[in-house]
Amino acid sequence: MNIGQAASASxxxxxxxxxxEQVGLIASPARTEAGYRDYSPDEVHMLRFIRRARDLGFSVEQMTNLLxxxxxxxxxxxxxxxxxxxxVVELERKMRELRAMADTxxxxxxxxxxxxxxxxxxxxxLSSGHEAVPPKPKRASSRRYGAH
Amino acid sequence: MNIGQAASASxxxxxxxxxxEQVGLIASPARTEAGYRDYSPDEVHMLRFIRRARDLGFSVEQMTNLLxxxxxxxxxxxxxxxxxxxxVVELERKMRELRAMADTxxxxxxxxxxxxxxxxxxxxxLSSGHEAVPPKPKRASSRRYGAH
DNA sequence: GATAGAGCTTCCAGTGACTGGAAGGTCAAG
DNA sequence: CTTGACCTTCCAGTCACTGGAAGCTCTATC
Incomplete structure (x- = not known):
């Protein structure tokens, strides 16, 4: 199975x-004589696993652990x-941050x-008010991911 | 007011x-003879505005519009x-995505x-199941921002 | 067999919103 | 006059991709 087929299958x-492959989440697959990547059914299976994990919001590093x-x-x-x-706790923390923003x-x-x-x-x-998101004790929060 | 004072004030x-300043959200401030950035009260005021907008999850581009x-x-x-x-609609969309992940x-x-x-x-x-986040019609969703 | 077009290869650059750090100039206090 | 905090610029890295160029391979059609 070449990379295009593995892509649509997974x-x-x-x-x-x-x-x-480059960042080391998955191993280098076999290659055909022409140098094309050649995926086994097991590798495609792993790619599907990766896709589901990603859909659940896991980072590459976390997927390494999951694998x-x-x-x-x-x-x-x-x-x-x-x-x-x-x-789940992390997802909920992010949800709370978004909710605080939306509520404000x-x-x-x-x-x-x-x-x-x-x-x-x-x-x-915004121009002269107090804190933008008031009911928030002094936690060291991360933000990031506001809007792209 | 030099940059450090403007930073703690804003x-x-x-x-x-x-x-x-580099990406053009704010204009270049005046400079002292030594080349230090010198901020006026109005500029510090603008920085506070920016901080509140950022706390509400606005991107730099959106903050340009807000300014x-x-x-x-x-x-x-x-x-x-x-x-x-x-x-708000965008924030709620992201919240729904996070909630779907957490629920699953x-x-x-x-x-x-x-x-x-x-x-x-x-x-x-994850290994062999159906879709990871099942009750989701075929929307073109964006994901990204799962975990860092 | 020639050719077109799809698909594969590598590599480089850009995204957004920063953060860290190096190398060097400036300022105020002791 | 030295120390150390602060300022300057510039470059690189983060995360998870995405786009694109240049070039090779495969398959189908003429």
Whole structure:
């Protein structure tokens, strides 16, 4: 199976497959005489695993760990569960940050008339208000991922 | 006011201030004879505005628009409100994606015993299951921002 | 057998929003 | 006059890709 077929069979693009190989997430596959990558059914299976893990928001580094857990026949199911739940906690932390942003913005927008006049509490609050997202103790938060 | 003072007065780090200047979000400030950046109170005020907007998840490009709305005395408040609400919609879209991931993962984890035995439905589902995030019609979704 | 076009190869550059660090100039205090 | 904090510029790295150029290979059609 060449890379294009492996891509459509797994749902991971050819570009991404090469990238994952480059960063060491997956091993280099066999090559045909012409130098084309040649994937076995097992490797395609692994690519599908990777795709699902990525859809669940796991990073490449975390997928490395997941693949290790997958192939480790002696690990306990609690190891997997702990890993999964740690990720759930992280996802929920990000959700809370997004929710705080949306709530603040909705609150500001509610007080804005939204008519043809220039007076706007949203801008005024950003311009001279107190903290933008008030109910947030002094945690060292990460942000990042606001909008692209 | 030099960059360090502007940074602590605005909550935007010196590195970020230079970056924002570099990418054109803010104009180059005056310089002292020695070449130090010298910020006026108005510029510090703008930096605070930027900080609040960033805390609400606006990108640099969006902040450019917000600054334009801020300084445009003739724009209607509806322009600002529309912009804000579009961002709320985007934030909510991201929240839904995160929630779908977390829900799927929690569901998988619930069926996992989490004991010392190797048998684990989480891994099994990733390995051979159907779609990872099932109740999702064929939208062209963006993912990205799973975990860093 | 020639040729077209799809698909493969490698490599380099860019994305967004920073962060870290090196090399060197400046300023205020002791 | 020295120390150390602060400023300057510039370059590289982060994360997970994506786009594109240049060139080789494969398959189908004429």
């Amino acid at each position: 749902g991971v693009s050819a570009k991404m497959i090469r990238y994952y 290790a857990l997958w192939s480790d026949r002696s690990r306990a199911s609690s190891d997997v569960k702990r890993f999964a739940m740690a990720h 913005l909705r609150h500001l927008a509610k007080t804005c008339h939204g008519d043809e006049r220039p007076n706007c509490p949203i801008i005024e609050e | 909550g935007v780090s010196a590195k970020m201030i230079r970056y924002y 334009a709305l801020w300084s445009d005395r003739s724009r209607a408040s509806s322009d600002v409100k529309r912009f804000a609400m579009a961002h 993962l929690r569901h998988l984890a619930k069926t996992c015993h989490g004991d010392e035995r190797p048998n684990c439905p989480i891994i099994e589902e």
